[in-house]
Amino acid sequence: MLLRATLLVSFGLIASAAPAGAQLLTVDHPGQYTQEDIARGSLLYNAQCFACHGRDGDQISGVDLRRGQFRRAQSDEDLAQTITRGTPGGMPPFKLDPAELTGIVAFIRAGFDTSASVKVGSAARGKSLFDGKGECATCHRVAGRGPRKAPDLSDIGLARAPAMLERSVRDPSSALQPINRPVRIVTADGTTIRGRRLNEDTHTVQIIDDRERLLSIPKKGLRSFDVITESAMPAYAGKLSDDEIADIVAFLLTLRRQ
Numbered sequence: 001m002l003l004r005a006t007l008l009v010s011f012g013l014i015a016s017a018a019p020a021g022a023q024l025l026t027v028d029h030p031g032q033y034t035q036e037d038i039a040r041g042s043l044l045y046n047a048q049c050f051a052c053h054g055r056d057g058d059q060i061s062g063v064d065l066r067r068g069q070f071r072r073a074q075s076d077e078d079l080a081q082t083i084t085r086g087t088p089g090g091m092p093p094f095k096l097d098p099a100e101l102t103g104i105v106a107f108i109r110a111g112f113d114t115s116a117s118v119k120v121g122s123a124a125r126g127k128s129l130f131d132g133k134g135e136c137a138t139c140h141r142v143a144g145r146g147p148r149k150a151p152d153l154s155d156i157g158l159a160r161a162p163a164m165l166e167r168s169v170r171d172p173s174s175a176l177q178p179i180n181r182p183v184r185i186v187t188a189d190g191t192t193i194r195g196r197r198l199n200e201d202t203h204t205v206q207i208i209d210d211r212e213r214l215l216s217i218p219k220k221g222l223r224s225f226d227v228i229t230e231s232a233m234p235a236y237a238g239k240l241s242d243d244e245i246a247d248i249v250a251f252l253l254t255l256r257r258q
Ligand code: HEC
Pocket: 044, 045, 048, 049, 050, 051, 052, 053, 060, 062, 063, 065, 069, 070, 071, 072, 073, 079, 082, 083, 087, 088, 089, 090, 091, 092, 094, 104
């Protein structure tokens, strides 16, 4: 297999440039992996996980390893625990050494992409871009400030790996998490409701509408219920330079409310 992975992470830059109050990244920050980690994880995945989770990691319902969708796990630590301890729901425990475990988590967090190339720049510059030129703060809430029409990013640095964050900024539609999807609902009386899906069960769908109201809507009798697969977020691939995107990724990684 030809592996072209380059994960360019400049720890020094981030640590020295992180905004005051933000938790500083350290070298053992989960979510920062080497090319070797990802490659090791890829081999291990094919040998031990493939049979149940499938080539694209989506063979178990409610779990999509490649796209970062899990039933419970949030942090890298949760993933490692699931893998070493197993779950009552049928995930067997695995005995892995620390390097193997780091590798498999890295492979999952890199979106199964052994050629993932992620550049992490300056968090301080990233914060300015987030609040200024990038206009991210006009949609996203961080640490209790900002609107609710887009996901709250206060702990996004814990929840997502650099590769996934970069993909979210460059090309949001390709990184869309199923649970965040925009929906358009037409009720029995013809009212159209637009919003973002927060949760869904057999009978109701919970959304936050475009006026920031939390609504629980019974599905029975709806005229239509469309889940939109196109992101409501603009793609920044052509709007910001690669260096600017790297700075924003660095800033997002500092958002780690516990
Ligand atoms: C025998 C089948 C099987 C094998 C082999 C297997 N898994 Fe799983 N895995 C499952 C099942 C079933 C679930 C859902 C369990 C649950 O929700 O309790 C799951 C869930 C998971 C989850 C999601 C946890 C969550 O919070 O949703 C992760 C991550 C995971 N597996 C990783 C792996 C990795 C990595 C390997 C290889 C080292 C692996 N699995 C091998 C069956 C398997």
